[in-house]
Amino acid sequence: MVTAKVWVLKKHFEGFPQTSDFEMKQEALANLKDGELLLESVFLSVDPYMRPYSKRDMKEGDVMIGTQVARIVESKNPAFAVGAFVVANRGWRTHFISDGKDLNLLPESWPESLPRSLALGTIGMPGLTAYFGLFEVCKMKPGETVLVNAAAGAVGSVVGQLAKIGGCKVVGCAGSDSKVAYLKKIGFDEAFNYKTVTSLDETLRKASPDGYDCFFDNVGGEFASIAINHMKKYGRIAVCGAISQYNDTVPQKGPYIQFPMIFNELSMKGFIVTSWYNRREEGVKALLKWVLEGKLKYHEQVTERFENMPAAFIGMLKGENLGKAIIKV
Numbered sequence: 001m002v003t004a005k006v007w008v009l010k011k012h013f014e015g016f017p018q019t020s021d022f023e024m025k026q027e028a029l030a031n032l033k034d035g036e037l038l039l040e041s042v043f044l045s046v047d048p049y050m051r052p053y054s055k056r057d058m059k060e061g062d063v064m065i066g067t068q069v070a071r072i073v074e075s076k077n078p079a080f081a082v083g084a085f086v087v088a089n090r091g092w093r094t095h096f097i098s099d100g101k102d103l104n105l106l107p108e109s110w111p112e113s114l115p116r117s118l119a120l121g122t123i124g125m126p127g128l129t130a131y132f133g134l135f136e137v138c139k140m141k142p143g144e145t146v147l148v149n150a151a152a153g154a155v156g157s158v159v160g161q162l163a164k165i166g167g168c169k170v171v172g173c174a175g176s177d178s179k180v181a182y183l184k185k186i187g188f189d190e191a192f193n194y195k196t197v198t199s200l201d202e203t204l205r206k207a208s209p210d211g212y213d214c215f216f217d218n219v220g221g222e223f224a225s226i227a228i229n230h231m232k233k234y235g236r237i238a239v240c241g242a243i244s245q246y247n248d249t250v251p252q253k254g255p256y257i258q259f260p261m262i263f264n265e266l267s268m269k270g271f272i273v274t275s276w277y278n279r280r281e282e283g284v285k286a287l288l289k290w291v292l293e294g295k296l297k298y299h300e301q302v303t304e305r306f307e308n309m310p311a312a313f314i315g316m317l318k319g320e321n322l323g324k325a326i327i328k329v
């Protein structure tokens with residue numbers, strides 16, 4: 001019999017998550033029935049959505065939500081061979097049983113040269129968020145100017161590079177000088193540290209005096225309130241995330257956005273990547289191709305050991321990750 005380790009939400013987060021809000025437990029897994037598979041997580045993902053979604057969807061004692069790349073270790077399902085790798089959405093667990101219906105097999109053509117963890121990052125949910133958010137929500141066109149915040153993270157780093165592939169000028173910001181240096185290295189035209197600039201307003205104006213056609217907003221809050229005043233006429237804003245607000249205990253009260261929306265006839269659209277998953281294959285194929293061509297670079301912040309998942313999650317929310325935050329079991 002296999003015993004899985006799982007992380008549960010012991011206590012709902014109040015403000016910034018603490019390691020004491022989590023508890024590690026053991027779960028005895030039953031023997032496999034016909035049609036079932038036993039899987040072991042190889043890589044797990046920590047993502048910002050876990051913070052707001054835990055409040056919305058979870059109760060104390062639930063296993064933390066999340067996705068993993070897992071290897072099939074035993075199979076009583078002829079459609080799944082032992083040794084194959086899948087992406088699953090089974091939460092923070094080392095092992096689990098599945099009937100196969102909730103699994104996405106990694107393409108058999110997955111190149112040996114690429115870490116399979118990319119299926120949780122640049123060639124997975126965050127990459128797809130960038131792909132559909134930029135091309136479909138922002139409706140980016142060649143020659144335009146794109147602004148993206150949290151630009152050195154899993155989604156933002158792909159947004160900037162896809163905008164360059166699509167023939168745009170890209171301005172990005174991040175929370176440290178080393179992240180800013182990384183953005184320049186991967187091709188951003190302008191990059192700045194939002195924590196150290198004296199005036200965000202001035203910095204945005206200097207980076208693109210004519211303003212921005214597209215704003216891919218991962219951060220919300222004060223940054224978005226200032227950036228909206230720098231949009232060009234008919235500019236488009238993709239509201240992807242609001243990480244600056246996820247840990248607020250008292251909702252922020254922002255400036256109101258109607259005037260710039262009206263005067264510049266802006267479009268602003270929130271989106272959830274999974275609404276585009278009917279085109280998931282198209283996105284994965286395009287992202288994989290760009291990675292293999294060397295046009296889309298990736299970086300992963302790998303934390304070793306399942307036991308360190310809460311610390312990796314908290315670290316990611318604090319900005320300790322460059323690129324995608326991954327846990328290697």
Ligand SMILES: NC(=O)C1=CN([C@@H]2O[C@H](COP(=O)(O)OP(=O)(O)OC[C@H]3O[C@@H](n4cnc5c(N)ncnc54)[C@H](OP(=O)(O)O)[C@@H]3O)[C@@H](O)[C@H]2O)C=CC1
Nearest residue numbers: 048153154155174175218240241242243244271272273319
């Ligand atoms: N709508 C959708 O379907 C999806 C939305 N998202 C959203 O996209 C955003 C980015 O996610 P993802 O790329 O996975 O995460 P990242 O890899 O970008 O990690 C989060 C980053 O957010 C930055 N950050 C944290 N707090 C703040 C703050 N107060 N102000 C500004 N930046 C902050 C930190 O970078 P720094 O050092 O630069 O501060 C940190 O590294 C999140 O808001 C997430 O919720 C993600 C996936 C799907």
Ligand SMILES: CCCCCCCCC/C=C/C=O
Nearest residue numbers: 048049067089125241272273
């Ligand atoms: C089948 C994979 C499920 C992964 C769920 C991801 C949902 C992300 C939505 C993010 C919103 C804000 O961060």
